[in-house]
Amino acid sequence: MRGERSVSEASRSAVLTAAEELGYRANAVARSLVQRRTYNVGVMVSDLHNIFFAEVLDGLYSAAAELGYRALITTGNRDPSAEERALDQLLELRADGLVIAGARLPAEAVAAASRIVPIAVVGSNLRLDNVDVVVDDDHRGAELAVEHLAGLGHKDIALIDGGQGAGAAERRAGYQSAMSRAGLAEWILIEPGDFTEGGGYEAARRLLARRRRPTAIFASNDQSAVGALDAINEAGLQVPRDVSLMGYDNTALAALRHISLTTIHQPRNQIGEMAMRAVIRRIEKPTAPARRHVLAPELVVRDTTAKPQALRAKS
Amino acid sequence: MRGERSVSEASRSAVLTAAEELGYRANAVARSLVQRRTYNVGVMVSDLHNIFFAEVLDGLYSAAAELGYRALITTGNRDPSAEERALDQLLELRADGLVIAGARLPAEAVAAASRIVPIAVVGSNLRLDNVDVVVDDDHRGAELAVEHLAGLGHKDIALIDGGQGAGAAERRAGYQSAMSRAGLAEWILIEPGDFTEGGGYEAARRLLARRRRPTAIFASNDQSAVGALDAINEAGLQVPRDVSLMGYDNTALAALRHISLTTIHQPRNQIGEMAMRAVIRRIEKPTAPARRHVLAPELVVRDTTAKPQALRAKS
DNA sequence: CGAACCCGTGGGAACGTTCCCACGGGAACG
């Protein structure tokens, strides 16, 4: 027996060497059947292309391994119906629990599944009881961004919005509240965007064409910040001399020295870890209530933000 | 029965609606046990951070779905021993076949596993019989790059090498052979690198510090090309006016308008699809021999390559 | 010295399917 029990040392080693010789490997399928537990946690990722999730997955994996579970990843490729099928498959495979990261799934599908197995959701603002939710505090993150820019002396701080994207609404609200709190309510300017590079480019073009050009632009994510960077350069302006620029997410993109974007860091690894722990906790104690876990974002200062020109001239 | 057989329409629909009401879902675990088939193909990815694999996974997924299989992703996070454990788990789960993408695994581990289930390996140059191998033709890709640059009139074309990285050796050989073929053997210049942004930066700095500065730099991958781009700008030079620059892989990075890198495209989606088809083929016909599948790369011209300055002055 | 106890081993049931076989009834043919 490999399960380790009260077996004499002699017979154990005999069995073990025999197993070795025969290339025997315990059949997890049969074990799962009789134990009615698979020790698998299904992970649904909306989009593997998004580097954001890679680090979340790291956290998920390490937490699962530590607690004696396996993480099984699937994706629906941003297609809600494919995601629903993938979810169904995970359920057929009798995953003990589910983590859903960046789901485009209808909330009702999640709710239905949550009646079968414990579920944790990452980076989504859906509020279901019976489902753990792990998010970073996007509202606070946006506030950090505004505080950083305002602290440098900027007043005319525009936001490139994220539209329907995950967390976009919170970031917008955070921007607004921080602007008001800093006494800059009259400067609030929200330009539509969609979390893509192209969207950021277009939004920045519109902002730069205004009569009163913003001295700082806060893009709702790094992707759109890179688009904005392009528009700024194209207009013959330099970052951060003429315009300060911030992103959000601290993706690998932002860290490229060629871009070196000041941004807001989300503790992605920790988010994944937390989500996995939350699910496993409820797998092992099904009566435990689901919770909402909010993680603190951090400001990462790089080379795209500086004092506004007017102030610099003075100093 | 959901398996669809010779059942009267009446009883079928009765069963189906009953199943619906009770929330019944076929238990894939039990089915796997009795069928001795799981219809799962395990996928081992070395690194989920590498966007390269994301598209490969897309191809893997769609091919699996099409053929009635599930793809189950795991990763060892670039840690060989963790990868071995992950492989073992996949085997315990009784995956019908395995796809290994960018493995750092010891070849013997792969060989041992290949005696149990069919395996396909992606982007690795290990040559095991009994294992399908799917690669793009890196040698040819590097030739394409050199031919493009030479075609523009460049002679002094330096390579930033990829060291031990996957495909680096083939790319180096392709560079050398194409240079010779173009009559540029005397200009061959190989600068050490390691496929990272930092490595590309350092390598480019060394190249630019040479007495005879290259007019074109071919970096072995996009990542190191972006590093090189930075070094070039830092030296007060412009791309492509002063130096032409190429990458390899056509990652999302290269497509950013801010970078807009001329590069070599690997058919990643197709690579994944091919690997999955190869495994499933051998799952269903275990006697079939493993093959080596080589896919053709393509040149993608963007904005970092142009005629050398000397030629432009003339025209 | 006998009884109780305990450690270690072996056997059997159960998990939820699928597959195969046998059986029953109705239709078609002789």
Added chain:
DNA sequence: CGTTCCCGTGGGAACGTTCCCACGGGTTCG
């Protein structure tokens, strides 16, 4: 009208584990 054939249904075995219970032999205690 009887026999044969076929379609559809129902029952039982098997897949490879784990868990539980019973049993056997040795040790300890009364």
